[in-house]
Amino acid sequence: MKERLMxxxxxxxxxIEQASSLKELQDIRVEYLGKKGPITEVLxxxxxxxxxxxxxxxxxxxxxxxxxTTKVESKQEKLEREELDRQLSNETIDVTxxxxxxxxxxxxxxxxxxxEIEDLFIGMGFSVAEGPEVETDYYNFEALNLPKNHPARxxxxxxxITEDLLLRTQTSPVQARTMEKHKGKGPVKIISPGKVxxxxxxxxxxxxxxxxxxxxxxxKNIRMSDLKGTLTLFAQKLFGEEREIRLxxxxxxxxxxxxxxxxxxxxxxGAGCSICKRTGWIEILGAGMVHxxxxxxxxxxxxxxxxxxxxxxPERIAMLKYGIxxxxxxxxxxxxFLEQFKRA
Ligand SMILES: [Zn+2]
Numbered sequence: 001m002k003e004r005l006m007x008x009x010x011x012x013x014x015x016i017e018q019a020s021s022l023k024e025l026q027d028i029r030v031e032y033l034g035k036k037g038p039i040t041e042v043l044x045x046x047x048x049x050x051x052x053x054x055x056x057x058x059x060x061x062x063x064x065x066x067x068x069t070t071k072v073e074s075k076q077e078k079l080e081r082e083e084l085d086r087q088l089s090n091e092t093i094d095v096t097x098x099x100x101x102x103x104x105x106x107x108x109x110x111x112x113x114x115x116e117i118e119d120l121f122i123g124m125g126f127s128v129a130e131g132p133e134v135e136t137d138y139y140n141f142e143a144l145n146l147p148k149n150h151p152a153r154x155x156x157x158x159x160x161i162t163e164d165l166l167l168r169t170q171t172s173p174v175q176a177r178t179m180e181k182h183k184g185k186g187p188v189k190i191i192s193p194g195k196v197x198x199x200x201x202x203x204x205x206x207x208x209x210x211x212x213x214x215x216x217x218x219x220k221n222i223r224m225s226d227l228k229g230t231l232t233l234f235a236q237k238l239f240g241e242e243r244e245i246r247l248x249x250x251x252x253x254x255x256x257x258x259x260x261x262x263x264x265x266x267x268x269x270g271a272g273c274s275i276c277k278r279t280g281w282i283e284i285l286g287a288g289m290v291h292x293x294x295x296x297x298x299x300x301x302x303x304x305x306x307x308x309x310x311x312x313x314p315e316r317i318a319m320l321k322y323g324i325x326x327x328x329x330x331x332x333x334x335x336x337f338l339e340q341f342k343r344a
Contacts, residue, residue, distance in 0.1 A: 001057055008038050009064045016071045022079050029072050039065055109341040110211055110330055113318040114193045117213055120237050121191045129190040131174035137164050139173035144254040145293045152253045157199040167197035171212040179298030186305055187219035204326045211314040218307030227308035231261055239266040246281055255288025255309055285312035
Protein backbone atom coordinates (compact mmCIF):
# COMPACT_ATOMS: atom_id res chain seq x y z
CA MET A 1 0.00 0.00 0.00
CA LYS A 2 2.90 2.29 0.78
CA GLU A 3 4.36 1.62 -2.66
CA ARG A 4 1.03 2.29 -4.31
CA LEU A 5 0.88 5.68 -2.59
CA MET A 6 4.43 6.60 -3.62
CA UNK A 7 3.70 5.62 -7.21
CA UNK A 8 0.56 7.73 -7.22
CA UNK A 9 2.54 10.71 -5.91
CA UNK A 10 5.21 10.34 -8.59
CA UNK A 11 2.63 9.96 -11.34
CA UNK A 12 0.66 12.97 -10.19
CA UNK A 13 3.70 15.23 -9.80
CA UNK A 14 4.90 14.37 -13.27
CA UNK A 15 1.51 15.08 -14.82
CA ILE A 16 1.24 18.36 -12.94
CA GLU A 17 4.60 19.49 -14.20
CA GLN A 18 3.62 18.72 -17.76
CA ALA A 19 0.24 20.38 -17.56
CA SER A 20 0.10 23.28 -20.01
CA SER A 21 -3.27 24.83 -19.19
CA LEU A 22 -5.39 25.65 -16.16
CA LYS A 23 -8.09 23.33 -17.45
CA GLU A 24 -5.67 20.44 -17.67
CA LEU A 25 -4.41 21.16 -14.17
CA GLN A 26 -7.93 21.21 -12.81
CA ASP A 27 -8.58 17.81 -14.38
CA ILE A 28 -5.45 16.38 -12.73
CA ARG A 29 -6.53 17.73 -9.35
CA VAL A 30 -9.91 16.04 -9.67
CA GLU A 31 -8.35 12.84 -10.95
CA TYR A 32 -6.02 12.40 -7.96
CA LEU A 33 -7.66 14.26 -5.12
CA GLY A 34 -11.34 13.87 -5.99
CA LYS A 35 -13.81 11.73 -4.06
CA LYS A 36 -13.48 8.99 -6.63
CA GLY A 37 -9.68 9.34 -6.92
CA PRO A 38 -7.08 6.68 -6.09
CA ILE A 39 -5.99 8.28 -2.79
CA THR A 40 -9.51 8.26 -1.42
CA GLU A 41 -9.68 4.67 -2.57
CA VAL A 42 -6.48 3.79 -0.70
CA LEU A 43 -7.83 5.43 2.44
CA UNK A 44 -11.04 3.48 2.13
CA UNK A 45 -9.03 0.23 1.90
CA UNK A 46 -7.27 0.92 5.20
CA UNK A 47 -9.93 -1.02 7.07
CA UNK A 48 -8.28 -4.20 5.86
CA UNK A 49 -4.92 -3.31 7.44
CA UNK A 50 -3.83 -4.47 10.86
CA UNK A 51 -4.79 -1.90 13.50
CA UNK A 52 -1.21 -0.89 14.36
CA UNK A 53 -0.41 0.00 10.72
CA UNK A 54 -3.43 2.18 10.17
CA UNK A 55 -2.17 5.47 11.73
CA UNK A 56 1.13 5.24 9.84
CA UNK A 57 -0.55 4.58 6.55
CA UNK A 58 -3.12 7.33 7.19
CA UNK A 59 -0.33 9.79 7.88
CA UNK A 60 1.46 8.79 4.68
CA UNK A 61 -1.71 9.13 2.60
CA UNK A 62 -2.22 12.63 4.02
CA UNK A 63 1.38 13.55 3.24
CA UNK A 64 0.93 12.42 -0.37
CA UNK A 65 -2.28 14.44 -0.61
CA UNK A 66 -0.45 17.45 0.79
CA UNK A 67 2.43 17.14 -1.71
CA UNK A 68 0.04 16.90 -4.65
CA THR A 69 -2.06 19.86 -3.41
CA THR A 70 1.01 22.08 -2.98
CA LYS A 71 2.28 21.14 -6.44
CA VAL A 72 -1.08 21.92 -8.03
CA GLU A 73 -1.22 25.31 -6.32
CA SER A 74 2.25 26.41 -7.35
CA LYS A 75 1.67 25.20 -10.90
CA GLN A 76 -1.63 27.09 -10.98
CA GLU A 77 0.10 30.31 -9.97
CA LYS A 78 2.70 29.81 -12.66
CA LEU A 79 0.08 29.14 -15.36
CA GLU A 80 -1.96 32.18 -14.31
CA ARG A 81 1.11 34.39 -14.47
CA GLU A 82 1.90 33.10 -17.95
CA GLU A 83 -1.67 33.72 -19.03
CA LEU A 84 -1.49 37.31 -17.79
CA ASP A 85 1.84 37.91 -19.57
CA ARG A 86 0.32 36.58 -22.76
CA GLN A 87 -2.69 38.90 -22.45
CA LEU A 88 -0.49 41.92 -21.74
CA SER A 89 1.71 41.30 -24.74
CA ASN A 90 -1.32 40.80 -27.00
CA GLU A 91 -3.01 43.98 -25.82
CA THR A 92 -0.13 46.40 -26.19
CA ILE A 93 -1.41 49.95 -26.75
CA ASP A 94 -0.15 51.71 -29.81
CA VAL A 95 0.58 55.17 -28.44
CA THR A 96 1.32 56.50 -31.92
CA UNK A 97 -2.31 56.18 -33.05
CA UNK A 98 -4.12 59.52 -33.35
CA UNK A 99 -6.61 60.15 -30.49
CA UNK A 100 -10.31 60.89 -30.71
CA UNK A 101 -10.87 64.65 -30.64
CA UNK A 102 -12.59 65.93 -27.47
CA UNK A 103 -15.32 68.48 -28.21
CA UNK A 104 -14.56 71.44 -26.06
CA UNK A 105 -17.31 73.81 -24.96
CA UNK A 106 -16.94 77.53 -24.43
CA UNK A 107 -18.43 80.16 -22.19
CA UNK A 108 -21.77 81.60 -23.27
CA UNK A 109 -21.23 85.09 -24.76
CA UNK A 110 -23.21 86.62 -21.87
CA UNK A 111 -21.12 84.76 -19.31
CA UNK A 112 -17.99 85.97 -21.09
CA UNK A 113 -19.16 89.61 -21.07
CA UNK A 114 -20.29 89.42 -17.43
CA UNK A 115 -16.95 87.94 -16.37
CA GLU A 116 -15.09 90.62 -18.30
CA ILE A 117 -17.14 93.37 -16.58
CA GLU A 118 -16.67 91.65 -13.20
CA ASP A 119 -12.91 91.57 -13.73
CA LEU A 120 -12.85 95.28 -14.56
CA PHE A 121 -14.64 96.24 -11.37
CA ILE A 122 -12.82 93.71 -9.18
CA GLY A 123 -9.67 95.46 -10.44
CA MET A 124 -11.11 98.71 -9.01
CA GLY A 125 -11.70 97.12 -5.60
CA PHE A 126 -15.34 96.06 -5.97
CA SER A 127 -16.50 92.63 -4.83
CA VAL A 128 -19.23 90.48 -6.39
CA ALA A 129 -22.52 90.08 -4.45
CA GLU A 130 -25.46 87.88 -5.39
CA GLY A 131 -29.05 87.57 -4.20
CA PRO A 132 -32.24 85.57 -4.73
CA GLU A 133 -34.11 85.63 -8.05
CA VAL A 134 -37.42 85.14 -6.24
CA GLU A 135 -37.60 88.36 -4.25
CA THR A 136 -39.97 90.02 -1.83
CA ASP A 137 -41.92 93.11 -2.83
CA TYR A 138 -40.08 94.96 -0.07
CA TYR A 139 -36.54 94.43 -1.41
CA ASN A 140 -37.50 94.62 -5.08
CA PHE A 141 -39.48 97.88 -4.74
CA GLU A 142 -40.06 99.44 -1.34
CA ALA A 143 -36.46 99.44 -0.09
CA LEU A 144 -35.54 101.11 -3.38
CA ASN A 145 -37.85 104.04 -2.85
CA LEU A 146 -40.73 102.53 -4.82
CA PRO A 147 -43.61 102.36 -2.32
CA LYS A 148 -46.76 100.40 -3.17
CA ASN A 149 -48.82 102.14 -5.88
CA HIS A 150 -45.88 104.36 -6.89
CA PRO A 151 -46.37 105.18 -10.59
CA ALA A 152 -42.73 104.30 -11.38
CA ARG A 153 -43.59 100.64 -10.70
CA UNK A 154 -45.34 100.70 -14.08
CA UNK A 155 -41.91 100.79 -15.73
CA UNK A 156 -41.27 97.28 -14.46
CA UNK A 157 -44.16 95.00 -15.27
CA UNK A 158 -43.53 91.97 -13.12
CA UNK A 159 -44.19 88.27 -12.61
CA UNK A 160 -45.82 88.02 -9.19
CA ILE A 161 -45.87 84.63 -7.47
CA THR A 162 -47.91 85.73 -4.48
CA GLU A 163 -49.08 89.17 -3.35
CA ASP A 164 -45.68 89.66 -1.77
CA LEU A 165 -43.27 87.49 -3.81
CA LEU A 166 -42.12 88.07 -7.38
CA LEU A 167 -39.37 87.24 -9.84
CA ARG A 168 -37.04 90.18 -9.31
CA THR A 169 -37.29 92.86 -11.99
CA GLN A 170 -33.80 94.21 -11.32
CA THR A 171 -30.64 93.24 -9.43
CA SER A 172 -31.01 96.34 -7.21
CA PRO A 173 -32.52 94.33 -4.31
CA VAL A 174 -29.00 92.94 -3.82
CA GLN A 175 -27.86 96.51 -3.12
CA ALA A 176 -30.51 96.93 -0.41
CA ARG A 177 -29.70 93.54 1.11
CA THR A 178 -25.94 94.21 1.11
CA MET A 179 -26.33 97.69 2.65
CA GLU A 180 -28.48 96.23 5.43
CA LYS A 181 -25.77 93.71 6.23
CA HIS A 182 -23.27 96.56 6.70
CA LYS A 183 -25.46 97.98 9.50
CA GLY A 184 -24.85 101.62 8.65
CA LYS A 185 -21.07 101.30 8.31
CA GLY A 186 -19.29 101.99 5.00
CA PRO A 187 -17.67 101.44 2.67
CA VAL A 188 -19.96 99.25 0.59
CA LYS A 189 -18.40 98.51 -2.78
CA ILE A 190 -20.13 95.80 -4.79
CA ILE A 191 -21.26 94.75 -8.22
CA SER A 192 -24.17 92.34 -8.51
CA PRO A 193 -24.68 90.39 -11.73
CA GLY A 194 -27.67 88.12 -12.31
CA LYS A 195 -30.90 87.21 -14.08
CA VAL A 196 -33.93 89.46 -13.88
CA UNK A 197 -37.48 89.08 -15.22
CA UNK A 198 -40.12 91.38 -16.63
CA UNK A 199 -43.45 90.79 -18.26
CA UNK A 200 -42.29 91.77 -21.74
CA UNK A 201 -43.18 90.44 -25.18
CA UNK A 202 -40.04 88.94 -26.72
CA UNK A 203 -38.75 90.68 -29.83
CA UNK A 204 -35.37 91.67 -31.26
CA UNK A 205 -34.61 94.00 -28.35
CA UNK A 206 -36.85 92.69 -25.54
CA UNK A 207 -36.79 89.47 -23.55
CA UNK A 208 -38.89 88.42 -20.55
CA UNK A 209 -35.65 87.18 -18.99
CA UNK A 210 -32.39 89.06 -19.21
CA UNK A 211 -29.24 89.87 -17.29
CA UNK A 212 -28.23 92.92 -15.31
CA UNK A 213 -25.07 94.05 -13.64
CA UNK A 214 -25.36 96.75 -11.06
CA UNK A 215 -22.72 98.52 -9.09
CA UNK A 216 -22.94 100.33 -5.76
CA UNK A 217 -20.43 102.40 -3.86
CA UNK A 218 -21.44 103.90 -0.51
CA UNK A 219 -18.93 105.72 1.67
CA LYS A 220 -18.21 109.13 3.17
CA ASN A 221 -17.63 111.97 0.65
CA ILE A 222 -18.67 110.09 -2.49
CA ARG A 223 -19.48 112.58 -5.23
CA MET A 224 -20.89 112.63 -8.72
CA SER A 225 -17.33 113.12 -10.04
CA ASP A 226 -16.39 109.72 -8.51
CA LEU A 227 -19.23 108.16 -10.47
CA LYS A 228 -18.11 109.83 -13.69
CA GLY A 229 -14.48 108.82 -13.16
CA THR A 230 -15.37 105.20 -12.42
CA LEU A 231 -17.65 104.88 -15.45
CA THR A 232 -15.16 106.60 -17.77
CA LEU A 233 -12.49 104.08 -16.77
CA PHE A 234 -15.01 101.26 -17.26
CA ALA A 235 -16.00 102.45 -20.76
CA GLN A 236 -12.39 102.85 -21.82
CA LYS A 237 -11.39 99.38 -20.61
CA LEU A 238 -14.39 97.78 -22.31
CA PHE A 239 -14.60 99.77 -25.57
CA GLY A 240 -11.13 101.27 -26.05
CA GLU A 241 -8.79 103.85 -24.51
CA GLU A 242 -10.07 106.76 -26.66
CA ARG A 243 -13.66 106.48 -25.44
CA GLU A 244 -15.42 109.33 -23.66
CA ILE A 245 -18.68 109.26 -21.74
CA ARG A 246 -21.57 111.71 -21.66
CA LEU A 247 -24.14 112.06 -18.88
CA UNK A 248 -27.75 113.01 -19.66
CA UNK A 249 -30.33 113.82 -16.96
CA UNK A 250 -32.81 111.03 -16.36
CA UNK A 251 -35.12 109.63 -13.68
CA UNK A 252 -34.80 106.55 -11.49
CA UNK A 253 -36.69 106.30 -8.20
CA UNK A 254 -33.64 105.05 -6.28
CA UNK A 255 -31.12 107.71 -7.39
CA UNK A 256 -31.09 111.50 -7.22
CA UNK A 257 -29.81 112.99 -9.45
CA UNK A 258 -30.12 110.26 -12.08
CA UNK A 259 -28.34 110.05 -15.42
CA UNK A 260 -28.24 108.04 -18.61
CA UNK A 261 -24.68 107.30 -19.61
CA UNK A 262 -23.59 107.34 -23.26
CA UNK A 263 -20.22 106.24 -24.59
CA UNK A 264 -18.70 107.82 -27.70
CA UNK A 265 -19.26 105.47 -30.65
CA UNK A 266 -16.46 102.93 -30.94
CA UNK A 267 -17.37 102.19 -34.54
CA UNK A 268 -17.27 105.66 -36.10
CA UNK A 269 -15.42 107.52 -33.34
CA GLY A 270 -18.24 110.05 -33.08
CA ALA A 271 -18.65 110.82 -36.78
CA GLY A 272 -22.05 109.09 -36.95
CA CYS A 273 -22.94 105.62 -38.18
CA SER A 274 -25.78 103.09 -38.06
CA ILE A 275 -24.76 101.70 -34.65
CA CYS A 276 -24.93 105.12 -32.96
CA LYS A 277 -27.92 106.15 -35.07
CA ARG A 278 -25.86 109.04 -36.56
CA THR A 279 -25.45 110.69 -33.15
CA GLY A 280 -21.89 109.62 -32.37
CA TRP A 281 -23.04 108.37 -28.94
CA ILE A 282 -24.31 105.01 -27.70
CA GLU A 283 -26.38 104.63 -24.55
CA ILE A 284 -24.87 101.93 -22.34
CA LEU A 285 -26.18 102.32 -18.80
CA GLY A 286 -28.15 104.20 -16.18
CA ALA A 287 -26.66 105.63 -13.02
CA GLY A 288 -27.00 108.21 -10.29
CA MET A 289 -26.34 109.24 -6.72
CA VAL A 290 -28.07 106.89 -4.26
CA HIS A 291 -31.33 108.49 -3.06
CA UNK A 292 -31.18 109.49 0.64
CA UNK A 293 -34.38 107.48 1.26
CA UNK A 294 -32.67 104.32 -0.01
CA UNK A 295 -29.67 104.91 2.29
CA UNK A 296 -31.88 105.59 5.29
CA UNK A 297 -34.08 102.53 4.71
CA UNK A 298 -30.96 100.35 4.57
CA UNK A 299 -29.72 101.76 7.87
CA UNK A 300 -27.24 104.40 6.68
CA UNK A 301 -27.18 107.99 7.92
CA UNK A 302 -27.68 109.98 4.70
CA UNK A 303 -26.04 113.04 6.23
CA UNK A 304 -22.85 111.12 6.84
CA UNK A 305 -22.86 108.77 3.85
CA UNK A 306 -23.37 109.27 0.13
CA UNK A 307 -22.99 106.86 -2.74
CA UNK A 308 -23.44 106.17 -6.40
CA UNK A 309 -25.10 103.30 -8.22
CA UNK A 310 -25.21 102.19 -11.82
CA UNK A 311 -26.82 99.39 -13.78
CA UNK A 312 -26.44 97.95 -17.22
CA UNK A 313 -27.64 95.08 -19.39
CA PRO A 314 -24.92 92.62 -20.38
CA GLU A 315 -27.05 91.68 -23.43
CA ARG A 316 -26.86 95.23 -24.71
CA ILE A 317 -23.11 95.41 -24.04
CA ALA A 318 -22.57 92.06 -25.80
CA MET A 319 -24.78 93.10 -28.74
CA LEU A 320 -22.75 96.29 -29.18
CA LYS A 321 -19.39 94.64 -28.67
CA TYR A 322 -20.01 91.71 -31.03
CA GLY A 323 -22.49 93.28 -33.46
CA ILE A 324 -25.36 90.95 -32.52
CA UNK A 325 -28.69 92.14 -33.92
CA UNK A 326 -31.26 90.11 -31.95
CA UNK A 327 -31.42 89.55 -28.18
CA UNK A 328 -33.22 86.24 -28.72
CA UNK A 329 -29.99 84.68 -30.03
CA UNK A 330 -28.66 84.64 -26.46
CA UNK A 331 -31.47 82.39 -25.27
CA UNK A 332 -32.12 80.17 -28.30
CA UNK A 333 -28.98 78.13 -27.51
CA UNK A 334 -28.20 77.45 -31.16
CA UNK A 335 -24.66 76.03 -31.26
CA UNK A 336 -23.96 77.74 -34.60
CA PHE A 337 -24.37 81.04 -32.75
CA LEU A 338 -22.70 80.08 -29.48
CA GLU A 339 -19.61 78.53 -31.07
CA GLN A 340 -18.64 81.88 -32.58
CA PHE A 341 -17.63 83.13 -29.15
CA LYS A 342 -14.78 80.74 -28.36
CA ARG A 343 -12.22 82.57 -26.32
CA ALA A 344 -8.63 82.36 -27.45
ZN1 LIG B 1 -21.20 105.47 -34.70
